Amino acid sequence: MPNYQAPLRDMRFVYQELLTGNEVSDLPGFEEVDEELIDAILEEAGKFCANVLQPTARAGDEEGCHFENGEVQVPADFHAIYQIFTEAGWHAMAMSPKYGGQGLPKSLHMMVDEMISSCNISFGLLPALSNGAYNAMAAYASDELKDIYFPPIAEGRWSGTMCLTESHCGTDLGLLRTRAEPQKDNSYLITGSKIFITWGEHKLTENIIHLVLARTPDAPPGIKGISLFVVPKYVVNSDGSLGEKNGVSCGSIEHKMGIHGSPTCVINLDAAKGYLVGDVNKGMRAMFVMMNTERLMVGFQGLGLAEIAYQGAVKYARERLQGRAPTGPKQPEKEADSLLVHADVRRMLLTMRAYTEGMRALGIWIGIQVDIASHHTDEQRRTEADELVALMTPVIKALFTDLGSECTNLGVQVFGGHGYISEHGMEQLVRDVRITQLYEGTNGIHAMDLVGRKLSLLGRFTRPVNAFIAAHKDEDELTEFIEPLQSALNRLQSASDWLQQAATEDPHHPGAVACDYLRLLGLTTMAFQWACAAQLALPKVAAEDGAFYRAKVHTARFFMQRLLPQTAALELSIKAGADSVMAFDDDAF
């Protein structure tokens, strides 16, 4: 594994230069979040992740988790780092100060999430799930529940989980069977079995707070009969102290492709005491609050793993001597040149770089919209921001994790055969990132969400792009960026128009082209970020720290010339629609 160096310079560029006027520090509650504070937090987080989290990632993969006699053992080091992590308060960055959190912007939290994911995604899932549980309860739980549960979560003494999936239903939660029987004391007794529960059982915290989807006895069938409950591992007394063990147990843990340091549990509920969160039969609404936060976070996991893969590949390419430049030896004093002389290796590195920095710019842009949507004083601005977040959430979840997979695989490829060997740590990144394309809804489901529910919001994206193009189209030095952006935008618009019409003719069209459409939108969005970055960087390439800006311009150029052409293929593929997909006989598969 390469030694992680947090991409502070790029984060600052995005947060403070590219998205300048981002309004975050103007939002009520974030007045103190100035440049100095942001720098201090990011720098500290970077050090923490590199020095504390990263050294345990490989060992966590090798040691893995073990299940015996109903108990789960996680990698031994994780106990100590969880203490340090929660003492420093990294898990509670965006939780409310009312309950002991730091009340920082979500956008800043996401940047730290990227770093955590680069350094130890298995460990990072524990605080990530606690945050998800916190967010769902923050939106819908009663004040009474919050007053009891939030302080220990904000302290890190309790952790959280999401209990949705059952063995026969993942995507289609309407099929779930877990039952909740109302009791006279306002509680429910919950019985059922949940699978794929990340960090569902462990001993790092005193209590584990499960957010469980279940049906009450008279609930209507399907998705409209699902309610959300909070079910603690240990029953919580009214004074917040821990009572007896609840009817919650871990049945087994999964053997998985990766994230070996994170226990994936079967959680059995046997008349477990739980409390309703939100209204009866409105569980999905509350769960979506939790899922939307998690979805953005999962996207940042893809980004984080792409970043560390890039760092590893660059280090190896610099050090590994193999072959000679086609123009003659570059390092004649050595027995071979470094891999960096080879255009194909550079192509791989630049692909990783262009995707990674493009994701970061796009991700933080949307992170800031999350803060605006929740904190702005103007309702119109909140709505606009919220709609942009809704449009881009599937893109960030699915595109970032797809690109995370592509980039970690490129990282392995740069290493050649050595990439396949565990000791270098590169193959672990491929295995770890693979889950991000599957959990929190498969990427296909997010693509369906985009084409099925979000297309009407497309203007929230195209409007600022058109404004940018209109403002800069006469600047000659920007033509090489504006033109491909305009082409991609035209393709996106044309594909969107086709799809909106086609969906009325055959309801299979949206599903058949959803993944291609999501990628088309995602690449176009990244093209916008790269055009903005180039516009900002160009005047600074001659300055003292011009190297950073020169690299920006070069990478933007590479993105436009070598990666964005994919949009041409996507437009064609989308417009071919569902016909060839649906004509195939079921029996012939």
Next chain:
Amino acid sequence: MPNYQAPLRDMRFVYQELLTGNEVSDLPGFEEVDEELIDAILEEAGKFCANVLQPTARAGDEEGCHFENGEVQVPADFHAIYQIFTEAGWHAMAMSPKYGGQGLPKSLHMMVDEMISSCNISFGLLPALSNGAYNAMAAYASDELKDIYFPPIAEGRWSGTMCLTESHCGTDLGLLRTRAEPQKDNSYLITGSKIFITWGEHKLTENIIHLVLARTPDAPPGIKGISLFVVPKYVVNSDGSLGEKNGVSCGSIEHKMGIHGSPTCVINLDAAKGYLVGDVNKGMRAMFVMMNTERLMVGFQGLGLAEIAYQGAVKYARERLQGRAPTGPKQPEKEADSLLVHADVRRMLLTMRAYTEGMRALGIWIGIQVDIASHHTDEQRRTEADELVALMTPVIKALFTDLGSECTNLGVQVFGGHGYISEHGMEQLVRDVRITQLYEGTNGIHAMDLVGRKLSLLGRFTRPVNAFIAAHKDEDELTEFIEPLQSALNRLQSASDWLQQAATEDPHHPGAVACDYLRLLGLTTMAFQWACAAQLALPKVAAEDGAFYRAKVHTARFFMQRLLPQTAALELSIKAGADSVMAFDDDAF
């Protein structure tokens, strides 16, 4: 893991219908290889792979290989299946009857290689390497060496390896340091350390024959000073009996992402007795014979893993009930419809199917050219076939393994979260196939080989395509296949012209676009196979067993409409060339 069913129908279609007039049974030595014999062999191989090999694949992954006290333990079951495998003679299908082999066509052997790779790639590497060693010796070793070594190899009592890589050199073999000191008895004493030696040490065979690249004392530096030696684990007496242990030992084995059942060894040579194969300093020539065979075989591994992933995904999609068709319930009696109703799932399955069948058609076409190149009586035909093989070897190695990776990942995606869990066997396919993009030369190296040395042979491919188009362009029902094929061919031709010109202007252009170019050629080649398949299948769709042909036509249509558009993007990306790749400052990575 799904229960494997050898794709016999499709193999027969390709071998006996699509490539009819393939001339294999007209070639001297293959007179007895008629339809009946081919059917019998493929059927038997399919049963053997499904019943004997596949059941050990998962256990082989879990059990893995272990190294202790210089000895290597492979999965226990592999001992028994190796006995059955070699008694049936599957390893010696294409070896010469003179030494105990069956003398069957290489093309037939490759089809069996696909099946073996579907069912247990880790195990399959052992006979694959024996075949590679056999081929290199067949081309360059003295009759004396062949008479001693070949009979036990053909019996399966001895196995073979390729010892090329050293820790500081993989791609750049010119750097290798292993030394060979000539002795008075015509032997050499060989000293050095080799890494990544597949099946380098084990106890399944009585002896292991290492083919080792090394330098003689006065060898010129670099690639021109490399000789090839055969170095047995146990010294072989002149009567073929085994003598003392040679100076060959296993230093350790690697922990890897996948192919856990196949030991990857460090092989230390300490004054090990060896014998020259071919001429001094001409080792690379002999090694290329071995490598070219292995490269095609590695391509077929990618194909085999794509096939089993497809089978697994189809079975799961059929059985898993989740959600409803957008046009209303298809299985109203059940609580949900099968995954097959979802267009996005069908898109994934059809992508896997179109790639897999396309690879098979292309792979067998080239396999037959291998037989023609070695057995045809007409020199001109031999040369033509040989040139087509040379052109397509990098495509088969690199494209098939890239698509193997894409297809196994799609297989996991169809399973959703369950795909990530080891018990289903789908994630193992992703881990196993990943090595095929790296070993036998990384895919980037093969792309460089294509653009650097093979472009002049492009006519060997474009001529039959143009002939096909000319013959069928007026058949209306073929327009939907001919037109996209023609478009792709135009893009290929245009990109080739650009590249040939560009290479004279900047030697970095070929490397910068090599991978894109290889994919463009590969997809165009598959488009040719699909157009031919559609042309053949269309008149038969109404016949009694028309279902097979209908599926062919539907899949061809899907390939043309949804996958081939990639060529549009590739042409654009290629023509952008190396500028953006090379402009980036080395220090800025």
